[in-house]
Structure formats: C-alpha cells, structure tokens
Amino acid sequence: MRMARRESRLDPDAGPLQAFAHGLRELRYRAGEPSYRDLARKAFVSAGALSEAAGGKKLPGLATTLAYVRACGGDEREWEQRWLRVKSRLAGVRRSDPLAEGDPAKVGPFRLEGRLGAGAAGRVYLGRTPAGRPVAVKVIHPELADDPLFRRRFAREVEAARRVHGLYVAALVDADPDAARPWLATAYIPGPTLRAAVAEHGPLPVDSLLPLAAGMAEALEAIFAAGLVHRDLKPANVLLAEGGPRIIDFGIARALDRTQLTRTGTGVGTPGFIAPEQVRGLPAGPEADVFALGGVLAYAATGRPPFGDGPAESVLYRLVHEPPALEGLPSRLREVVEACLDKDPARRPPPAQVIGHCRGDDAPSGWLPPALAAEVTERAEAAASAEPRAGRRRAVVTAVAAAVALVAAFLVGTSVGTGGDGALRLHRDTVPAHVDLTALGVLDWVHWGHLDSDEGRTEEYVGDYVDRECHYNLHCVNRKRGANHIGDYTPIGNAAPFRLRHRDAATAFSWRDGEPTPIASDVKSLEYAGMRGNGFRLTAPADRAERELTVYLAVYQGKAKCAGSLSDGSADAVEDDTLNTFGTFNTGRFATCSFRYRAGRDGQRLAVELVLVEDIGGGNVALLAATLR
Template sequence: MHSTPEQFAAAGLTPRTDKDPTHVGSYRVVGRLGSGGMGAVYAAVDDNGAPLALKVVHREYATDTEFRARFAREVALLRRVTGTCVPAFRDADTEGPRPWLGIEYVPGLTLNRHIDQNGPLTGNMLLGLAAGIAEALQVVHAAGIVHRDLKPGNVILAPSGPKVLDFGIARAVEESAITRTGGLFGTPGWLAPEQYRGTDPAPRSDMFAWGGLVAYAATGRRPFGTGTPDELAFRTMEQAPDLEGIPEQLRRLVAAALAKDPAQRPSAAQALDAVTALWTGSPRVANEEATRVLPGLLNERWTEVGGTGTDTTTWNSLAPPRRSRWRNRKVLVPVAAALALVLAGGAGALTWQRGAEDTGPDGNGDNGNGQQGQGDDGGGEQGDGGDDLSGVDQGGANLRASDSGDDFEVGAVRVRASAPETIEIATKQAHGDGEAVVGEWEPQLDISFASAEREGDDVVFTGSAEYFRDTGSYTLHTQDFQAMEFDLQQEDVDNLYNRDWDRFYRSTDSEVLTTLDADQPTDEFTLTIHDVPPENENQAADPVTEYEMRYLRYEPPEELWGHTLTDQERDAFGVCYQEGPEWHDQQPIGGEGEGGGMPCG
C-alpha cells in the first residue's frame, strides 16, 4: 500500500525523494524534516517504532578530515549532556562515510514561526522561554560546549517547554568554514560584538544571543532591527538594542545580557536564577533550587503552545521495511518515467534511467536498490562519482555514475549538483559593494526533477523545490528555465559556449511556477517547454566525433549574482534529458584535455 502526501503532511513530514536515504545506521528514515547549512534533517524510527531526528552532514563536510575530528569531539561531549530543555542524545556515527547525529525528536514550531503566527510571548510563556533557554545554556556550558549560532530558528516551542537545538554541531561547522574562507561564522543580528571583532566565541557570547532571543520573544522585533549584514554589525557593535515593550524587571536582565562588554553579562546560571525568582515571586533563588523547580514550573505554567500538528504515531507505518538479511539479490526497477535524466556539471553527478534490470554500480552486479518504501532495503552502494553512503542507504530509482565536475561559484552565489537530479543554489554573506563575501555557503534552494515527457510538440518536466531559509522568499518562473539542444562535432569542442551551434527553447508562457518561504518551504511544479523538436531517432552518425544531447538549464535571477550574467555563467548548470524509453550512452567527444568528457555522456 502506497503512503499518500496527506499522510505525510499529517505526520508533519515531507516525503522522501530518490535522493534521500531509506536507512541511516539501524534507523528507518520516514521523511524529511528540513535542511540547512550543515546537513539534512530526517524523521526516523528505531526498531521499536520510537521517533527520533537524524541530522546527516553535507558531503562537503563529510570529506573534510578536520571537520570529522571536531565533529567527533563535539559528539563525545554531547553524549554527557542532559537537561530539561536540551533534546536527549540518542545515537551518532562520526566515522562512517557520511557522519550523522541522532537526537530526541522535538515537535513544535520554531520561535520565529510561532511569533509569525501568534505574535509575541507574554506572562508565563515568556518567562518559561527565558528560563528554559538559560537552563539549556547552563548545562551545555558546564560540559564545555558553546553553541555559537543561537537564533530563533534553533529554539523549538515544544508542548513540554522550550528546546534548544544544534548544540555541538555549530563549532565543528564554524571552524571548518573559517579555515576554508577566513570569514565570519554565524547569523548577523544574533552575533555578539566580540565575534565581529574576531574573538573566539565563549559562553558569554551565547548569553548575548540569549538576551536577543528574549527581547525578540517579548516584542516580536529583532533587537538590532533588520538590514544588510554590515548594517546589523554596526548596530550590534555601536548602538543600543531596541528593548521597548519588555516587562521592566525582565528588561533589566535582558539589557545586562546585551552589554557590549562580555564581562558585564550574566552567566547562564545567573540568568536562570534571576528569571526563576521573577517567575516564582521570590526575592532570590539559588541555582540548585532554580534547576530543580524548572521542570515543575514548565509542567504547570507552559500551557499556551497548543497542538503541534504532528502525529508521530503514524511514523512507524510510513517508514520503509526493516532491512532484510539478504542484501545482494536482484531486483527489477519498476517502469516509473518516460525519459531519463542526468545531472550535468556538478560534483559526483549521477544518471537516472527507467525500466531496466538493476545491474549494480558497475553495470554488471546487484546493488539492492528497490522502489522507495516498498519491500526492499534500499541498498547503499553507488559507482564512481557518487556518494559512498554505506550506513546511509540510498533508496528509490536506479542510480549510476556519470561525469563529475566542479561547483560553479561567482561571488556570493554557488550552483552545484547536490543529489542525482537536484540543483542546489547557495549563497554567502555579501558585504559592502558585494565584492567581499564572508562565512560559509548556506543552501537557499533545491530544485529537483522527477520526469520529462513529450506531449506533442512540447516537453513537460515535473519537479519540486525546497526553500531552506527562515526569512525571505524565493520565486521560480517559467522564464527561468531554457531547453538547449546540443548537436556537436569535434571542431565544436574548442568553443563550448558558442551559441551558433546551440538551439534554445523556452516556455511561451510567462508565469510564476511557485513562491516559497518559511511558511511554505516546499512545493511541486510542472514546467512546459514549447515547440521542442523530437530527438533524432538515428542519434549521431559517428558517436566518437558527434554528440547529441538535450539540456534543461536553470538561470538564477541576477539579483542573486549581483551582476549581469555572461553566456558562460548562464550555461553552467541544469539537467540533461533524453527521449526514448531508457538512457542510451554516448561516447564523450574531445578525449583528454580541454572540452574532453562532455556532460551526460
């Protein structure tokens, strides 16, 4: 029986796609909870059907040996952390091909989403949030951990109280990012002044973010406003925060936490004691007492969260079957689409072909892939150029390796292949005139394609998009996409961007395909490219010296790039497709050297 999108929506999840694993370690992956700069977050169940959240790191970190070492150290510290407002540690693998971390699943809205929907917090909810975040910081600081990237998107308003996420991960990511870029790590508007000046984050830096979060929760306004990273940096270092509307007694504590001098800020323990005294009406509360009474206060007074809209009781029924003992048997991939797709130009690109016996990573063996979520274990092997996920098993369509290439970066924008049929748009922080960029690449959007089918003179593509930011929005238009026809001979290889031999086709419609934001981060779309001639049935006369391919190209809006795109930049990324019942290989022309190994060969 197939699960429906409505069932996944009721469970608070986005269904798995072909690029997602079916198993991570011993856990069965139910669906996707989200994604961010560090990795993808999956909903999963253990052997007893109990829910948990799994964070699998991005490939760029998985291949960084220094990141791995730091990640392993932070996980070792996290194993020892227990607190009322910290999700419980469940499991981790720091040595596998793709490191991952498993924690207690926390239902509920993030702080920013809750305020967007319901307005600022007041009374017991505000004091509960302030006390809960302080308690979480207290226990992790005691374990030698600094959060480093505390912000509204990392705080969940769960039925049992506030929960602070992503402890231990930020440090490993931050140090890897600064090592590679020499830039600043963190989220402008929540960073402490000393972080802008290059000082290593410390517990009192987290307390500056605590003050900002409490101010935001009480007023619905960010204490240093909104604007460019440069504007936020200037206000944070030079101007007073906006604290208008915070209850007077709490305002004094928040103002102290937002002091420019770290030495003037309270510790997490001091903040917890002070908030607990306000909450209980006591003149003074010792830290041991504050820590002891917090669970009871939250149980009695944290009552206005409401339903979470998530039914975890259905996760077990939506999860793929448990792994079979028989991992190396032949399976037949169902006929699922009419055209084949291959991602071109990205690191570790993979082709996807329809209706063929599963022949394994080298075309001759078995890799155990089956239809997603159906009676199979979703084997985890791939050929050269793909991710070696091992303990993170890929399920879904038949995958095989294709030519790989480099990520395409211009200024503060990067476009790359992040999965078999997925284009990822990522951005950095741009300063000043946009020429200086800092920080780590932060994914902004994934565009994934599921099928391409000819309907008369047109080709219809189906796909989906996912937006990863907590703020802002992203719109896809029909005119952002362009079909391109390659029909090359050897002499063309020396000039790959000569438009004399490219034939271009667009949709004749000018419409919005979808607009995504934090409230609607995912959507499906259908794109029609009109009047595309059919593929030559005879293919190239000489496959060694001639090459025919179809390519669907995405052009990111120029406001992301910060300049008018050149032809080469416009041509850089997309997906190749072929007409016909299955993928047919073509010999890349050009041989070794420049132009050799055309994409989609």
C-alpha cells in the first residue's frame, strides 16, 4: 500500500507565499482532506501542480489556484482577489535577482542593486541614480567590448538612440560607449515583459490587443524617425506599463548584427519574429520591424508564435515559405496582422496605418485585464516606494514649493527673489511671433556637454555669446522627433528665417550670415540627461549692473521647471514649474523665461536650470535660443 506523502509545515507569518499556501491547505482540510489525485480529477489539473500550489515555495498561476479552489468548493472570486494581492506584493519584491560574484557594484553614476536579465549583447541590471530613481543598465559582454567593430557601431547606435523620443519607448538616460565595458542606461519600466505576461496570464483580450498594437506601432514610428531599425522586436522586448506598452533594446541589435554575423554566421533576430528578408541575408529596413510587430501581436493574441515552435531551422523554413497560423486571432486584429506578416516587404503597412486601424478614442488607461493590471500597478508603486527616505522627503518639500510657485505664477505671472542686496526676478511669457537674434549679446549654443555628476562635464566653446551677426545652432522642434538640435553653425536654407515647424508655434528666429566671435567665454551652457530630468544648465556673469537673460524653450510629454539663483545668495532663488504638456506633440508648449537680475557684488554668476521634473514617456525640454542684455 502506497503511503501518502507528508507535507512540510507552513508558517503563515513567514511571508505572503507561506500564508497563501497555508490558506489553500485549510481549504482542502475543510473539504474533508481529499487526496491530490481526487482533487486533480475534479480540477482537470495534475495532482503534482495542485500539491505544488500548496507547497509555499512559489506562487501558483491564477488558473491553477482557481482550479484548486473550485475542486475544494471554495469561493473563486475571493481567492482571485487574494491571489492578486499576493501577486502584487511579490511583484515589488522580485523585480531583480541578487548581484552575483564578479558583477560591478556601480556603473557610471548608477549604483547597481540586482540582475534583471541577460541577452546576446549584455547583461541588464537594476540600478539607482544618485537621487535614488530606478534605471535599467545594460553592460555589454566582454567579448563584444573587445571588438573594435562592435564598439564603433554601438557608439553610432547610442547617438541615434538619444534622438528617439516617444511615449511608447524606454527613453535612453545615459551611456558610455567608450568605457572598458560599454554600457547604456534606460528608464526603468516596472512592468512584466509581454512574454512573461502571456505565459502567466494567458493571451490578452481584444480590449488590450488594440492599444498594444497602436502603442507598439507608435513606438516604431519614433524609432524610424531617429534613423534606427530595431531588428529584434519580440515579446521579451515589449514591457507592459500602466500607460501602454514600452519597446526596449532599440539601438542594440544593429550594433550587434555585423559582429554576430561574423562570429556565428547568423544575423540578429529571434526565430518566429525575424522577417523573411533577414533570413535570406537581405538588408532589413523598417519593414522588417513591421513584420516582427505582426508576429508579436499574433503571440499576444493566441499565446503562440505565428510560425510555431521547434528547431530554429524548421521555424525559419515555415516563416519564409508557409503562411502564419492565425487561428483564434480576433477578427478586428486579423486583417492588420496578416498585412504585417506579408512575405513581401513592400506590401506591409506603415506604422501609421496600423495606428489608424487600432487606435481607440481613449488613452490606454485601464487597458490591461484586472490580474495583469494589478501586477503592473504594484510594481510601479514598489519601484517608487523603494527610493531612499531622504529622497522622498525632498520630493515632498519640492511638491510643496511647486504648489506655492504654481499659485504665485497664476496670480501675478512673476517670481521675485530679494534675499539680500541683489535682486532676481523671473517672468514667464509666450514665445513671440518673431525673435531677432542679430543683436548684441545673443548666446550661441555650439557644442553640447552632458552631466556625468553634480559637477558636470562641459566641452570646449560651450555657450559663448557673440557680438556680431552669425549662424546660430538653434534647436529644431517637430512632431516626429521631439526636440533635436540641427548641428554646429548650421545655415538653414538660403539664409531664410528659421521657423519652428509646428502649427501652434510658428515663431521665426532670424539672423544674417557671419561667423561667431566669442567675447565672454565664461558664459556656459550644459545639456544634461538623467533621472532627475533632462534639460539644460546655463551660467552667465552677474555683477551690480542689472541684466536680463531670456531663454526660449519648449517642453514635450512632461512638466518642466525653470529656476535661477545668484552665486552670492544676495537674492532668493526663483523658479516656475507651471510649464507642462501631456499627450501628443500637437499639444507641445513653448515659452520664454526671463531673468532680470543684479548681484550684491561684482564677479558673481547667475545659474539657470531648465529641467524636466515630470516625464510621462519620452519627455523632453528644448532650449531654442537665449539672449543676454
């Protein structure tokens, strides 16, 4: 006679897993303590899976949990809510695995806390900025770091990735392609991958699939606009966030492609999601990413790749020669997926067509099914609550100061600091229809630096102002790319006025030909990016004479702060953080911030920050021009 296996003891106070399993066991005991074999016959789930569900070592899937509860005569709705609560708690705890021996403790300015995963190019770590904000840091594998070709390509792709701005991409925060182990850091998206979500929760419903398709297509538009092609779009490279999907790892695959092809004889891509032209060794353009988009959507809708599983050679053969298996695909999505998976790249739809087909009237809030939405929400809350206590205190103080500044700006439109013998006033206004940049004292933004630490790192000739007519390196703002600078000393057209290409801000910046002559090399500007928010720092001379520094700026997909302070503290610092925009670039905001100031004594500095303080996805601040009078 076979003896029943004795279950290990559980401590319901030892954590959420033990408490959850203890509750399942109590439910079974109240049902008369049937064997797991008997439960399996009622639940249509294996006895081993049911026994493991009550083992307390890991959280069972929701389907297994409900089958267990149903077989024991329990309340399925109650247990679904219990499962969601435990899943949410664990989501905040298990965002990363511990660092292993040999892992770096710090990369660039980021302190590493754990491992998030690994791929063909490198390992991804959960990191923290000095202010405690989470980032995802990818460190390139040593064998690739030693390859000069890979390094050159990686550096080019990083520069291109800096130009990618969009709501549905994980924005690049910082990178160092010249480090001993090249690395890049992106915004940390505290959500599961699409692959993990489908494996855990099953295929997505149509109400989730349509926002998924539209969001991914919009992300591809942003990637293509920056001159990039992803080349390895797959379920593992799509993260699910509260506001929609986020595509990650763009800017890596192309750098990896040539190196991997040389080393292994195979190009970059994942069988089942790679385009037929990539399999044939032909150039892969944006159309290859559209093919992958179709494959990812088919997987999200059915739980299986459109060309099946098995050996890579078999999958690739079916991908090139056979139609996709799309049984079970919702009818509204089937047409667009079939078009994306066309063997002929020329017949695949552009992303804009996919967006038009799938876009709903509302934003994708509440776009995920309840169990998955609960996991995503708790991950986001856990990531926020893990910031250092001091950082949270600073955030509260900042929030209070922001509220005061908002009221003050609403009432009078001007912020004034008068803390000593000096004076400092900040006034914000709209960008005028025309800005003459030919007068004395125009700041000429030539080469950009970026902030590696609180001290920063500048490049030569940063922010010199000139005293005669010249070309100006302005920033171009457009709906596809966000805010991007054009280039050093760029003549635009035939010396015609440069006009912002935006229907809501047709401001002309005019100038005449000439070369810049620096007359005040101590005037500096510094462009920086980081989890504190991207933006600019400027410094200008300050003495007993009254001066006025006016900056022309734009903000996209977020909230910006304009702040100024005098180095001698002779006047209180001033700031205005009421410039914000949410939604598409069509609602972008343009403004001027004017600082009228004098210091308490000569030889001082005015420091100005234009910084993004709230990023809703791809947020950006553009410094268009500045004048010093």
